[in-house]
Amino acid sequence: MPANTASPDTFLLIKAGRLIDGVSDKVIPNGAVLAKDNKIVAAGPASSVQAPEGASVEVLDYPGKTLMPGMVDCHTHHNGFGDGRPGDSLADIPDEILALQSARNARASLFTGVTTIRENGPKAYTMLRLRDAVNAGITQAPRTVLCGWPVSIIGGHMWFFGGQVTGENEIRGMVRRLIKDGADYIKVTATGGTTATSYPLLPSFNVDELTALTRTAHDLGKLTAAHCSSETGITNALDAGIDMIIHCMFRQPDGTNRFSEKIAERIAKQGAYVNPTLHVQRSTPWALEEKKRDRSLTKQEQQKLDHMWQSYEWSMEDSRRMVGMGLKIITGSDSSWTDYKLGNAVYEVEQLVDIGFTNMNAVKSVTLDAARALNMDKLVGSLEPGKEADMIIVDGDPSKDVKTLWNVNEVFLAGKRVERGSDGSRAVFHQSPP
Ligand SMILES: [Zn+2]
Numbered sequence: 448m449p450a451n452t453a454s455p456d457t458f459l460l461i462k463a464g465r466l467i468d469g470v471s472d473k474v475i476p477n478g479a480v481l482a483k484d485n486k487i488v489a490a491g492p493a494s495s496v497q498a499p500e501g502a503s504v505e506v507l508d509y510p511g512k513t514l515m516p517g518m519v520d521c522h523t524h525h526n527g528f529g530d531g532r533p534g535d536s537l538a539d540i541p542d543e544i545l546a547l548q549s550a551r552n553a554r555a556s557l558f559t560g561v562t563t564i565r566e567n568g569p570k571a572y573t574m575l576r577l578r579d580a581v582n583a584g585i586t587q588a589p590r591t592v593l594c595g596w597p598v599s600i601i602g603g604h605m606w607f608f609g610g611q612v613t614g615e616n617e618i619r620g621m622v623r624r625l626i627k628d629g630a631d632y633i634k635v636t637a638t639g640g641t642t643a644t645s646y647p648l649l650p651s652f653n654v655d656e657l658t659a660l661t662r663t664a665h666d667l668g669k670l671t672a673a674h675c676s677s678e679t680g681i682t683n684a685l686d687a688g689i690d691m692i693i694h695c696m697f698r699q700p701d702g703t704n705r706f707s708e709k710i711a712e713r714i715a716k717q718g719a720y721v722n723p724t725l726h727v728q729r730s731t732p733w734a735l736e737e738k739k740r741d742r743s744l745t746k747q748e749q750q751k752l753d754h755m756w757q758s759y760e761w762s763m764e765d766s767r768r769m770v771g772m773g774l775k776i777i778t779g780s781d782s783s784w785t786d787y788k789l790g791n792a793v794y795e796v797e798q799l800v801d802i803g804f805t806n807m808n809a810v811k812s813v814t815l816d817a818a819r820a821l822n823m824d825k826l827v828g829s830l831e832p833g834k835e836a837d838m839i840i841v842d843g844d845p846s847k848d849v850k851t852l853w854n855v856n857e858v859f860l861a862g863k864r865v866e867r868g869s870d871g872s873r874a875v876f877h878q879s880p881p
Pocket residue numbers: 522523524567568781784
């Protein structure tokens with residue numbers, strides 16, 4: 448549980464060799480943050496950040512290290528295992544087991560520096576109940592932005608999580624029910640995906656159905672996000688006024704890929720966020736390459752590997768173009784899905800650098816920009832007075848090299864230091880390249 452050594456009247460003053468506040472592009476040498484209870488009181492150069500005269504202050508000093516906002520992962524699957532099993536297999540696992548697995552994954556997220564997650568596809572009430580358990584003090588997790596469960600067509604991507612509907616009325620009903628039950632935003636699968644009975648290259652809901660979904664959600668003050676693994680899904684989602692395009696793949700019904708500058712311009716014009724989910728597309732090829740070192744692959748496995756590398760290259764190239772066009776691109780890991788485990792969000796941040804982000808912009812994509820995409824930027828994403836004191840200490844300077852985000856030394860959630868266990872217990876979360 449989070450350590451809370453100080454009395455409620457005590458201020459927490461954290462000093463570090465450098466401060467990335469999440470707002471400025473400049474790193475502040477010898478920075479500090481002053482927090483009281485769960486909130487940030489002041490942040491800036493250490494010389495200017497002081498507790499009121501005579502106040503009781505707990506001081507923590509991290510010379511040579513970086514103090515920065517906790518990371519925000521906009522795309523998680525906390526039910527998942529990340530050990531190669533297909534998403535469909537979750538359908539057969541009891542909800543109680545999935546809730547426990549989610550609790551384990553939530554610790555992996557939090558202990559590796561992710562202090563806010565947006566969950567994109569759990570089964571039934573598993574994540575809503577995990578949040579209840581966190582609120583009851585039973586376990587710990589990052590701040591959770593929940594969809595309840597995703598909305599899909601019959602047999603569509605992730606149908607087995609409980610959101611199968613047909614037609615505008617059923618969609619309106621499902622959205623209202625999700626929000627009544629605690630959903631913070633609405634996730635919809637606008638195309639098929641890896642689900643066996645779905646069609647990843649074809650649209651799922653029609654535009655009228657998607658529009659019913661976005662209108663109902665927006666009328667109740669909630670954002671929407673759509674899984675789009677092919678082009679018609681993207682255009683349908685844009686027609687419906689979706690707020691975030693997930694995957695954003697320009698695949699055609701015949702399986703080829705054709706990037707459309709016109710559609711990308713439309714995404715920019717409508718101000719929709721793009722979550723390209725790059726590392727998840729590399730993680731299964733990595734696993735197959737690993738297998739290949741131990742034994743020769745079957746013909747089927749080799750074909751799968753070739754296809755997945757091709758698909759990954761298409762996504763990298765298209766995402767590079769979208770970065771060049773200035774689209775709003777944020778970090779969302781899509782873990783734990785197939786071979787990508789929670790606790791490894793940094794791989795996705797690295798991939799944003801690979802497609803043209805500066806290191807500092809990649810840091811923002813997993814802090815303030817991600818918070819903006821979730822409409823959470825009044826609460827988290829940067830170190831500014833009035834915001835929640837969600838902070839991490841990093842060994843190294845992420846503004847120069849995002850790989851240093853692997854070296855998270857401390858995590859603070861709502862002004863409390865998180866007890867993260869031993870290095871050894873955290874090491875089990877980490878996945879390595881083949
Ligand atoms: Zn996903």
